[in-house]
Amino acid sequence: xxxxxxxxxxxxxxxxxxxxxxxxxxxxxxxxxxxxxxxxxxxxxxxxxxxxxxxxxxxxxxxxxxxxxxxxxxxxxxxxxxxxxxxxxxxxxxxxxxxxxxxxxxxxxxxxxxxxxxxxxxxxxxxxxxxxxxxxxxxxxxxxxxxxxxxxxxxxxxxxxxxxxxxxxxxxxxxxxxxxxxxxxxxxxxxxxxxxxxxxxxxxxxxxxxxxxxxxxxxxxxxxxxxxxxxxxxxxxxxxxxxxxxxxxxxxxxxxxxxxxxxxxxxxxxxxxxxxxxxxxxxxxxxxxxxxxxxxxxxxxxxxxxxxxxxxxxxxxxxxxxxxxxxxxxxxxxxxxxxxxxxxxxxxxxxxxxxxxxxxxxxxxxxxxxxxxxxxxxxxxxxxxxxxxxxxxxxxxxxxxxxxxxxxxxxxxxxxxxxxxxxxxxxxxxxxxxxxxxxxxxxxxxxxxxxxxxxxxxxxxxxxxxxxxxxxxxxxxxxxxxxxxxxxxxxxxxxxxxxxxxxxxxxxxxxxxxxxxxxxxxxxxxxxxxxxxxxxxxxxxxxxxxxxxxxxxxxxxxxxxxxxxxxxxxxxxxxxxxxxxxxxxxxxxxxxxxxxxxxxxxxxxxxxxxxxxxxxxxxxxxxxxxxxxxxxxxxxx
Amino acid sequence: xxxxxxxxxxxxxxxxxxxxxxxxxxxxxxxxxxxxxxxxxxxxxxxxxxxxxxxxxxxxxxxxxxxxxxxxxxxxxxxxxxxxxxxxxxxxxxxxxxxxxxxxxxxxxxxxxxxxxxxxxxxxxxxxxxxxxxxxxxxxxxxxxxxxxxxxxxxxxxxxxxxxxxxxxxxxxxxxxxxxxxxxxxxxxxxxxxxxxxxxxxxxxxxxxxxxxxxxxxxxxxxxxxxxxxxxxxxxxxxxxxxxxxxxxxxxx
Numbered sequence: 001x002x003x004x005x006x007x008x009x010x011x012x013x014x015x016x017x018x019x020x021x022x023x024x025x026x027x028x029x030x031x032x033x034x035x036x037x038x039x040x041x042x043x044x045x046x047x048x049x050x051x052x053x054x055x056x057x058x059x060x061x062x063x064x065x066x067x068x069x070x071x072x073x074x075x076x077x078x079x080x081x082x083x084x085x086x087x088x089x090x091x092x093x094x095x096x097x098x099x100x101x102x103x104x105x106x107x108x109x110x111x112x113x114x115x116x117x118x119x120x121x122x123x124x125x126x127x128x129x130x131x132x133x134x135x136x137x138x139x140x141x142x143x144x145x146x147x148x149x150x151x152x153x154x155x156x157x158x159x160x161x162x163x164x165x166x167x168x169x170x171x172x173x174x175x176x177x178x179x180x181x182x183x184x185x186x187x188x189x190x191x192x193x194x195x196x197x198x199x200x201x202x203x204x205x206x207x208x209x210x211x212x213x214x215x216x217x218x219x220x221x222x223x224x225x226x227x228x229x230x231x232x233x234x235x236x237x238x239x240x241x242x243x244x245x246x247x248x249x250x251x252x253x254x255x256x257x258x259x260x261x262x263x264x265x266x267x268x269x270x271x272x273x274x275x276x277x278x279x280x281x282x283x284x285x286x287x288x289x290x291x292x293x294x295x296x297x298x299x300x301x302x303x304x305x306x307x308x309x310x311x312x313x314x315x316x317x318x319x320x321x322x323x324x325x326x327x328x329x330x331x332x333x334x335x336x337x338x339x340x341x342x343x344x345x346x347x348x349x350x351x352x353x354x355x356x357x358x359x360x361x362x363x364x365x366x367x368x369x370x371x372x373x374x375x376x377x378x379x380x381x382x383x384x385x386x387x388x389x390x391x392x393x394x395x396x397x398x399x400x401x402x403x404x405x406x407x408x409x410x411x412x413x414x415x416x417x418x419x420x421x422x423x424x425x426x427x428x429x430x431x432x433x434x435x436x437x438x439x440x441x442x443x444x445x446x447x448x449x450x451x452x453x454x455x456x457x458x459x460x461x462x463x464x465x466x467x468x469x470x471x472x473x474x475x476x477x478x479x480x481x482x483x484x485x486x487x488x489x490x491x492x493x494x495x496x497x498x499x500x501x502x503x504x505x506x507x508x509x510x511x512x513x514x515x516x517x518x519x520x521x522x523x524x525x526x527x528x529x530x531x532x533x534x535x536x537x538x539x540x541x542x543x544x545x546x547x548x549x550x551x552x553x554x555x556x557x558x559x560x561x562x563x564x565x566x567x568x569x570x571x572x573x574x575x576x577x578x579x580x581x582x583x584x585x586x587x588x589x590x591x592x593x594x595x596x597x598x599x600x601x602x603x604x605x606x607x608x609x610x611x612x613x614x615x616x617x618x619x620x621x622x623x624x625x626x627x628x629x630x631x632x633x634x635x636x637x
Numbered sequence: 638x639x640x641x642x643x644x645x646x647x648x649x650x651x652x653x654x655x656x657x658x659x660x661x662x663x664x665x666x667x668x669x670x671x672x673x674x675x676x677x678x679x680x681x682x683x684x685x686x687x688x689x690x691x692x693x694x695x696x697x698x699x700x701x702x703x704x705x706x707x708x709x710x711x712x713x714x715x716x717x718x719x720x721x722x723x724x725x726x727x728x729x730x731x732x733x734x735x736x737x738x739x740x741x742x743x744x745x746x747x748x749x750x751x752x753x754x755x756x757x758x759x760x761x762x763x764x765x766x767x768x769x770x771x772x773x774x775x776x777x778x779x780x781x782x783x784x785x786x787x788x789x790x791x792x793x794x795x796x797x798x799x800x801x802x803x804x805x806x807x808x809x810x811x812x813x814x815x816x817x818x819x820x821x822x823x824x825x826x827x828x829x830x831x832x833x834x835x836x837x838x839x840x841x842x843x844x845x846x847x848x849x850x851x852x853x854x855x856x857x858x859x860x861x862x863x864x865x866x867x868x869x870x871x872x873x874x875x876x877x878x879x880x881x882x883x884x885x886x887x888x889x890x
């Protein structure tokens with residue numbers, strides 16, 4: 001395997017324009033001869049499926065939910081970045097590019113990030129044209145707010161439901177194409193295998209989640225927009241159905257997996273309340289615009305927040321990072337909260353929480369203003385905790401939220417398997433070792449609306465891939481493999497439920513490969529994961545059959561893949577013997593406890609190649625070269 | 638806490654369903670209703686019985702997947718709350734709780750508490766969009782939109798498509814769902830261009846899916862987890878009337 005990033009030559013700011021011209025085109029009349037299979041209908045998948053169908057390609061689109069409108073992009077709250085500079089506060093494409101590279105702790109691919117910043121402008125224009133009801137000022141112009149890791153206001157939002165509104169925009173565009181007959185939609189359908197014929201991605205094997213029928217779809221290219229793998233931690237802010245299966249199956253068919261250890265812990269989530277918990281709920285980072293984060297100065301101070309005088313409070317983010325204060329990037333804020341709790345100064349049950357306090361903002365702006373900005377978040381907090389955050393501070397704690405790692409892609413978003421494109425959170429490309437707030441929505445839509453529609457045509461026109469042969473030996477083999485797997489799971493007939501395995505795996509990787517990682521801990525995890533996996537395959541309890549709707553079976557299939565993937569994640573974390581962004585190795589920190597990079601040895605993308613069930617994955621390195629920025633120690637002080 | 642649950646069990650769309658009774662013990666008041674069902678399912682699995690099938694995904698009240706009638710009310714009847722956000726502290730120890738799927742002809746049962754809501758997707762496919770293709774949009778700030786209009790459009794746009802409105806309605810009408818999308822797009826200048834065509838096609842699709850008629854009892858508004866206002870149905874009726882007048886003699890297409 002050779003990693004060729006295909007980064008265009010020429011000055012950074014001109015690469016994408018030049019590349020667009022250099023890309024070969026497919027004649028409009030010929031586009032309908034190509035069929036594209038799009039898996040996933042979040043921002044990246046829905047926008048790609050709609051845009052490709054608009055161009056004239058035949059598209060089949062798959063999602064595991066009952067409707068494409070339910071993909072988890074819908075839950076993104078805070079906003080979407082774009083370098084519009086509507087606020088006249090000094091924003092520019094270069095600044096958005098720079099902030100994203102720096103926020104990612106200099107571990108992202110520069111050319112991709114610059115392109116992302118460039119197309120951010122078109123995304124906002126297009127979404128407004130679709131009827132996305134962004135927040136407006138009284139003059140009728142679009143409103144912006146600021147977000148972590150940036151000193152300009154460039155975040156566009158629709159109350160606390162920006163992801164919902166952007167996804168509905170993409171869903172509506174997709175629905176229009178379904179209505180026109182240009183997209184065939186397959187909801188409640190889960191991808192189980194990738195089909196590779198003569199080295200090219202030519203199809204997928206899917207399971208109809210209602211009838212249990214396993215079947216194949218053939219196409220000229222496959223697009224995976226299947227999101228991230230946060231649910232390997234069991235508890236995360238992802239939807240309970242989010243999984244790594246599609247990406248991991250592609251990895252096993254030859255797609256390199258890049259930087260799996262880069263996971264993002266979000267600082268503002270509602271703390272865990274007990275063992276029954278099935279997921280964690282995020283409170284948008286936008287709350288940090290007006291909320292102040294603090295813990296008591298004294299260890300074990302059990303007084304109610306109102307009773308703790310100003311002088312006895314430690315506003316630790318403002319103290320440690322005076323220039324960014326409560327808006328320090330996510331990885332830094334999360335670790336600072338963890339440190340405060342580790343010191344015994346955490347609040348709430350189990351001492352795993354810090355306060356996010358709005359009383360100053362309410363005094364300054366009035367409750368009505370705060371209500372206008374965040375009412376839905378405050379309501380959600382109240383429903384979950386039973387507490388009123390207008391009267392007392394919220395309690396928050398970090399939780400796994402996003403995964404920067406993903407399948408390796410080149411500049412054209414193509415993986416190491418020709419014809420397999422990977423978009424959005426499922427790829428690795430744009431966020432380096434830490435993603436800035438309001439950048440995930442930007443990347444998903446950039447990939448789907450404005451990158452893939454150009455680059456996929458080049459693959460068809462330049463590579464001239466052979467027509468797919470449905471029913472060929474490769475398809476039959478892949479289908480048989482998927483069937484065998486389902487039967488194997490059902491045949492175990494053991495005693496332990498999938499959930500109990502998932503919970504144990506989650507706790508293990510959270511402890512050993514979560515906010516802080518060490519060589520010792522990772523080695524221990526690498527010992528324990530295979531043992532847990534063996535127990536899973538010998539003692540799993542599922543009821544029912546494969547020929548009907550069977551949610552226990554669906555969950556088991558996903559957890560089976562998490563149990564393998566977790567090992568790859570820990571291996572990557574162990575191999576990356578430095579700290580960077582969200583990957584914090586306790587052995588590598590500055591005197592002030594910040595992540596200490598080792599640019600000499602680790603300024604590369606780590607891309608892992610599958611080497612068979614018993615082989616150790618093979619590491620390939622894509623060196624990261626920076627032309628437009630100077631690599632520096634991140635400082636938000 | 639302990640509860641007695643009466644849960645609708647139905648193998649598939651062709652089978653007869655019936656209520657089954659389960660005991661839910663050791664309920665923590667901080668659990669969500671779905672987490673309580675998760676625990677019941679764990680105990681069913683441990684006994685070798687098939688777990689209760691229900692839809693859920695985000696579990697934070699925004700994806701619209703969860704869909705169950707709890708004690709006769711869609712999502713359990715707490716104001717502005719989906720089933721996944723309904724917490725057990727609102728129930729009384731020892732209570733008997735009935736759990737059923739959405740009941741509507743246009744939402745056939747798939748299994749247990751899962752219904753087929755693809756009719757909603759087909760209504761959107763008929764016209765619930767702005768016909769703009771990717772590329773070529775003008776700068777986002779070229780058309781100023783008055784803040785109150787943007788806010789009103791957002792009030793309508795936040796519909797999560799869960800179908801509680803249909804489940805609550807004695808006629809199983811989808812008017813609130815359709816009204817929300819028609820209003821969202823008709824209020825904004827970008828959507829106004831094709832508003833007549835849109836409303837005619839969406840209403841036609843709604844009728845052909847087998848949803849019932851609206852008699853404005855307001856039960857939909859009462860159970861809507863996003864508190865979509867009944868006023869949008871008034872707006873839908875206006876939009877529809879205008880579109881019908883303008884299209885007299887022409888096909889909706």
